[in-house]
Amino acid sequence: MNRGLHERWRELVFGFVCVFAGLALPSRGLGPLYVGLHAALGNALLPASLDSGVALAFQVTEATVRDQPWSLPLVVTPPLPRAPVSALLDMRTLAFLPTACFVALAAATPLASRWQNVRILLVGLGILETLLLLLNTLPVLTFLGGAGPVAAIELSVATQTALQVLYRALVASPGMAYAIPFFLWWVLVRKLGDDSEFRTNLRNPKPEPLPNAAK
């Protein structure tokens, strides 16, 4: 028996709230592990030093793990005699919450089979994590390009402008942490979901008149 569309939307909202709260509520939660993994990934991707002689490294210390478990410190070391400076990346808002939001949406969507949810989850996480990785380079590039105390890389005004606009629009805007995973989920459910009724509702939230071809 087909369940009503309203019931499916309620199921989606309830499931989303439960999964998202379960992932996001523990304020410390997965923070140290998550930050540690990102520090390892970041150090693998970052060049050891730039042409300007500035060295970059993500350095997680006991103090940051204890006091700010979601903060990832980027240590920028300019050539002597200048002292190193440190910038903290908040991995919770930059990466964890968007991921948790997408996982909750993908898990809670009432589709024809659980396999559909798994497929949306896997495909979506691949796209989302790549996108987040790219987006998270924006504050780093902005910081190193002159917004921070050490100008480690030279950027033209046009590049700085483009980076600032992208950073402010897609990273610094708090709503984007949820809007981006939501858009991705919407697109994937439309493309990969099997549940015709729910998918049709996402396609056309407003009832539409059919072309009068049959007349």
Next chain:
Amino acid sequence: MENAEQRAGEPQALRLTQRLGLRFALTYGGIASVLFGIYAFPFELFGAERDWLTGYLAAYARLSGAVLGLAEPSVVVDGTYIYGRFALQIVRNCDAADVNILFVSAVLAFPAPRRTKALPLLLGLLALVAANVTRICSLYYVGVYRPDWFRAVHEEVWPLLLVALALVVFLACLKHLDSPEGLTSRGAGAAA
């Protein structure tokens, strides 16, 4: 006979819906990019000490301060600052511009006659502004009574609620927009 014709019309209707969906997505992306570009433009890189945003944020602070002042007579607004039992500063993104831009872009990009968009756009924006002023007032009291919750409520809870509200308001607006352009007229033409 009618059923066969109906079946023949279905792929055309689907293609038309897909085309409208693609057009909506592209238009939506275009409008949102332009609006975000204006909002997020770094005027300071071009020597500007103040941009239009400062006055706008100060107006937002005055509006929020006036609402807060109904319950908190001690609240004073100075520029973009709200002083009282807890101090707040309205900065870029405190105006929920991201959510407003997403909503406005969606309504403007929706394939419906322009004349039907003005009222839903205005009412939707008013609802979002009201929600954001409520957010700022609630943050004031969170700061007064549970300052340790401030960061989570400010950066995690309210953004989610505002994005969800924007979606709900957009879906509500769709009821007041006319049928998608072309689905009736062009759809009939394509099927004829």
